[in-house]
Amino acid sequence: MELLADNYRKVTTELESAASKAGRGPEEIRLIAVTKSASLEDIKQAAELGITDFGANRVQEEADKVKGLPGVNWHFIGHLQRNKVKYIMPVYSTVQSLDRLSLAKEMQRWAEKSGREITVLVQVNISGEESKFGLRPEEVGPFLEQAAGFDRLKIKGLMAMAPFVDDPEEARPYFRRLRELRDKNAIRGLELPELSMGMTNDFAVAVEEGATMVRIGGALFGRK
Ligand SMILES: *Cc1c(COP(=O)(O)O)cnc(C)c1O
Numbered sequence: 001m002e003l004l005a006d007n008y009r010k011v012t013t014e015l016e017s018a019a020s021k022a023g024r025g026p027e028e029i030r031l032i033a034v035t036k037s038a039s040l041e042d043i044k045q046a047a048e049l050g051i052t053d054f055g056a057n058r059v060q061e062e063a064d065k066v067k068g069l070p071g072v073n074w075h076f077i078g079h080l081q082r083n084k085v086k087y088i089m090p091v092y093s094t095v096q097s098l099d100r101l102s103l104a105k106e107m108q109r110w111a112e113k114s115g116r117e118i119t120v121l122v123q124v125n126i127s128g129e130e131s132k133f134g135l136r137p138e139e140v141g142p143f144l145e146q147a148a149g150f151d152r153l154k155i156k157g158l159m160a161m162a163p164f165v166d167d168p169e170e171a172r173p174y175f176r177r178l179r180e181l182r183d184k185n186a187i188r189g190l191e192l193p194e195l196s197m198g199m200t201n202d203f204a205v206a207v208e209e210g211a212t213m214v215r216i217g218g219a220l221f222g223r224k
Helices: 002-021 040-048 059-068 082-088 101-113 137-147 168-185 203-208
Strands: 030-034 053-056 073-076 094-098 118-123 153-159 194-196 213-216
Touching (some): 002 030, 002 040, 040 059, 059 082, 101 118, 118 137, 137 153, 153 168, 168 194, 168 203, 194 213, 203 213
Parallel strands (some): 030 053, 030 213, 053 073
């Protein structure tokens, strides 16, 4: 608990100083605690410390944690298969990894069925790495136009991962590119206020470049 509290304090301090450096308020950035290296006990403690948003990247492996910690916002941040949408829909507030129309269609279908709406972010492969999921930047505009037809999906912004680099400064151009892509695609009626970018190694730079959500695992829960 003390270690987690300590980590949380460090992350918050770094977040605040990055925000202030960019002339932004700390309340503009939401911390998403990524749970892949955390136990249910860890995340309960994180909630007690005041963390309200949690991110999971696997449906089955994380199901017990999601079930074990209701009353917080759960964000799905991993690659989502269509046949898993039915498990996501009742418990997650947000899916950050929408990256294809077939998935949007399936989410719309289940949202209608369960009489709810779901917040989504569109995942962009901003680095162009083969190993990463997400739309290519030039696909984002046309995708948004089509996805706007799915009335149960509240499209709020974009999500991306920078390539893994030693020096976080090297990630800056990718974050900037995501912000510019958002600005370019903020079409009528679709404001795209959210930019989910930045992880343990590079979140300060991401905040300087306009992140509204940072997804942090290791810096909070340690690496496993
Ligand atoms: C694991 C993961 C994170 C958090 O990574 P850390 O380096 O542990 O902070 C963020 N986003 C996604 C999509 C992840 O899978």
